[in-house]
Amino acid sequence: MAKSVLDLFELYNLVIARGGLVDVINKKLWQEIIKGLHLPSSITSAAFTLRTQ
Structure with a gap:
């Protein structure tokens, strides 16, 4: 996510x-x-991605 592990x-x-x-x-x-997780807030689909991955 966000080009990081x-x-x-x-x-x-x-x-x-x-x-x-x-x-x-x-x-x-x-x-x-x-x-x-210190992810950037600019990732609008982060919650969806975390749930589905």
Whole structure:
């Protein structure tokens, strides 16, 4: 994503810290996850890409 390697372990930890995948999806916390991964906010499809990859 954004021409950088996605740290899956960090993604996992961020999602677990917010209650798990179902909670992140239901509470729409993807913007917090994106900020936690230090991805640029200019990626408009980041939440969709993280969910589907």
